[in-house]
Amino acid sequence: MKGAYRISVSTKRIKYDFTINRNITIIQGDSGTGKTTLVGLIRRFYEQGSKSGVKLECDRVCMPLGGRDWYKLLDGVHDTIVFIDEGNAFVKSNDFARAAKASDNYYVIVTREALGSLPISVNEIYGIRSNGKMAENVPVYNSMYRLYGEFAHSTEINPTLVITEDSNAGHDFFSEVCAPLGIACISAHGRDKITDYIYSRPGDAVLIIADGAAYGSKMRETCEYLKEFSNYVLYLPESFEWLLLASGILKERGLKDILKSPCKYIESSEFFSWERFFTHLLEKLTEETPVTTRYNKQGRLPPFFRRRGNIDKVLGQIPSIKFKDNSV
C-alpha cells in the first residue's frame, strides 16, 4: 500500500480526524485522551458499518486487530489500515514484525512500549489532543499531534562533538565535515547504542545524528536522557541517504516530487521503512556512475560526496547546525 489516508471517525458525541502517512503509526501519550475510544469506534464500524451509529470516512478499510489469534485474523487482509489497541502483547513479537513486513497493510498501534522490531519513524508517533466542544450538539473534536515534532528538526547548535548512528557512509561524511574544524565525530554503531553516549559532558555541545525514519522506538528513551542533559541536540533526517538526495547534488528528473511526497511513491510491501527506500533510490541513481560516485550503504562514502561543494550543499539542508562557526 502507498499513499496518505485521511480518517474521519465520529459519533454524535466525539469526532477524530487525522491522516496516516506510512505503514507504521504509533499512538501514545497521557491516559484518558481517547486512544481506546478511537479503536473501539473503529471496531464498531468494522463489525456493523453505518448501522453501528459510527460514521467513518476513509479511502481504505479500517480494521481492528487483537487477541491471541491475531495472525489468523490478519491472513488474507490486504490494503487495509489495521488498528491495534493497547493490551495486545503480540505487537512486540518478531512474528508480528514479520507479518507486518510481509503485508501491504498500514498499522496503527496504541502502545508505549518500544517496538524495536518495527521501523517506527519519529514523525509518526502521535498523541491525541482534544480541541474541545465548539458548540452544543456538536461532537468534541479530537486531533492527533506529533509527540516528537520538535525533535525531528534540530534546534540551533554549534557542535563541539558529533555522534552519528551510522558507522559507514554517514559517519564518513560528518567526519569529513568535522575533522578540519577540530570537532570530534564518533559513531555509536547503531541506534540501540546511542544513549550509551549520552552522559554528562560539561562544556560540550553535542549533536546526535540518527535516521529519523527508524528511530521511533528509541525516541522515548533518548528524550528522557535529553531532559537530563540540555547540551545535547538531536538531528533526525529521514535518513542519511535522504539528506544526500535532498541536497540537490544529484540531478534527477522527478526526484523533487518524490522527496516532497514520499508516501505517494513508497510501496510498504516492498520497503518496510522509508530509510530502505531512500537507500535503494540513492544506490539506483548512482549504480551506472563511476565508482567514485557509486553509493553503497554498507561501504565507505564515495569521493564524489566528499567534495567541498557537495558537502556544502548537504549542510545547506541543515542550516540550524553551524559547523563553520567552530573554525573561528
Add this chain to the structure above:
Amino acid sequence: MLKIYFGDMEEAIYNTSDYFDVVYEDAWITSTFAKAVIKDIDKSEVLSSHCIESPVLGQIPPVSLAGGTKTLLLMYFEPENIFNASTCGDNCAKWILEIAQIKDVTINLRHIMDFGREKPFGVEVMVLNSCQTVRDMSELLPQASRFLRENADEGCL
C-alpha cells in the same frame, strides 16, 4: 514502597483493562481514591458505583474508564498483584508514587515512565532487576534504559 521490574515479566498482568472489567468491585468506584483519580485522569465525576459522568462520552460504566485509571485502581485495591504499568501515561505517575506512599506495590514497566524531575520521588523506589534503590529520575533512567534493552534480571526476583 514502590518496586519496579523493567521488561517482560511473566507473572505480571499485561492486559489490565480486560482484567479490571472482570474483577472490579462496586465499592472501588465510589471510594475517595477512585473519585480523585477519575476526576484527574478521565476528567469525569463518579455518580454511583455503576455510572460515571464523562464530559465527552456522557454517562459511562466503569469498564469505559481510561486504561491508566483502571490500572491505578488495580494497584490500589489489589497490591498483592503485579500489573503492567505501561498502560499508564505519565499523568498517572504521581498517582503511582502516591499509592506507594501508603502501600507496598510492585509494578511492571515496559517503557520509561517519567515520574517527574522537580524533586526526589518522596517514597522508596527499588528496581527489582538490580535490587537497587533509586531516589529520582536521574538514578532511575540508566537502570530503566539498561534493563529494558537487555531484559536482564540480576536482582531480587
